[in-house]
Amino acid sequence: MLPLTLHRLDLASDADPADCLIRIEPGDGLLTATDLAATRGDGIFETIVVVDGVPQAMAAHLDRFERSAAMLDLPAPRRELWLAAVLASAEALREHTARGAVKFVMSRGDEAHPAAPSGWALGFAPHSRSAAGAPEVDVVLLDRGYRHDVAQTSPWLLQGAKTLSYAVNMAALREARRRGAQDVIFTSIDGFVLEGPNSTVVARIDGVYVTPPTDLGLLPGTTQSDVFAALEGWGELVTTRRIEVGELRRADALWLCSSTRGAAPVRSLDGRPLTVDIEMSDRINDALDARKA
Template identity: 75%
Template sequence: MHALTLHRLDLGSAGEPADCVTSLEPQDALLTATDLSATRGDGIFETVVVVHGIPQALEAHLERFERSAAMLDLPAPRRDLWRFAVLAAAEALSAHTPRGAVKFVMSRGDEAATGGPTGWALGFAPDSRPGGATPEIAVVLLDRGYRHDVAQTSPWLLQGAKTLSYAINLAALREAERRGAQDVIFTSIDGFVLEGPNSTVIARIDDVYVTSPAELGVLPGTTQADVFAALADQGAAVETRRIDVDELRRADAIWLCSSTRGAAPVRSLDDIPWEVDIPVTDRMNDALNARKG
């Protein structure tokens, strides 16, 4: 990831936003050493892919941002201010690259001060794809350690919120690397498919494209939602429901969807080779690339 633009939001005291977005150099100092995003990972974020200066699915990302803020008892983000910051970062980004991304972040703020949250939007160029192609990925299944109903039984675990606390997700990706894979699909201890560390799972089972519901404590996928809309428009059957691991193992194709990567096909699952449906993958990503915002 190569940082290209940075915009700081003045969120005011007690979360009351002031109408102020300041452009900074990406290397400029932004946080204090006592900001809770750095010391505790206490905050939320979203990442929006930007194509020719246009943020994709921005309203869906802002809606999910608001949902995460509510789950963490953070002040409700004022959507117009955050939208302005993302659009400013996207416009600045377009001068550097035709395809990039903007990450926007709200921290709870400085634990040594009485002010409100800290906010910023960072424009960056994601790691490039070889030849511009969507990567085919080797995936392993890892147990997340929770039942499928953890979001209902233990909401304080914040399953389904997009938080800055990514240590477990990164540890899972390192475990995948140790096993010779590039990515992970988390499962529940009672045998249901959840999500990836930074992606949503789509599986084609009995000619139906399925994904796991948010009630399982997974993050609602903005990219997955756009893929499902495109598939439905093309006449395919789509469904959001529980998927057990045995069902996943008989799927004839699997994808991991994320904002920056698009729809990435799974080429192996737990070292077992998996079929890659190139025509459908291309249709998915063509639809994503054709979005106007």
């Protein structure tokens, strides 16, 4: 990834949002060695794709950011400020690229002080999607180690929050590469399909588009939500329900949905080829790019 713009947010101020944004150089030192983002992975984030200056699925990302903040006992984000930061980043990105992304982060703050949360927004050029459409991916199933109901029984495990503690997600992606694949779908120890390390699963099973429910401790998929809206508009059947691992293996087609990649078609699962519906993949990704918010 290529960082292009960076804004620091003044979270302590209640001034006009425009006065709470400080533009700095993306290569500058931003965080001390005692920032809890770096020492404990203790913060939350969202990544929004910007197409021709328009941040995509903005409301859904802000909703999820608020949800993550609540799950981590962080202060409720001042929504207008984060919105302003994304818009300022999107505007600044226009000078650089037609297709960028904005990652915005709230850290619990610097543990050298009575920690007050800090925030920043980074504009960058993602390298994971080309004009030629979403890349096809080989996927392996990996055990996430948890039961399907862990978010209900043990909320301190933060399943369903988008935190900076992604070491396990990164390790899972390295394990996928060791197995000759590029991506992962996590499964629960009791046999349910969960999500990817940075994506939402959409499977077409017996002609119906299916995604697992968030009460399995999953992130609400901002891209998956827009994919379902598009599919419904075209008269396709969509549903949100638990998917057993065996069902996934006999899916007609399978996608991993994420902001930066759109709907990436899965071409193999644990080494077994899957049919790629190129026509539908292109149609979905064109619809995602045509979003106006």
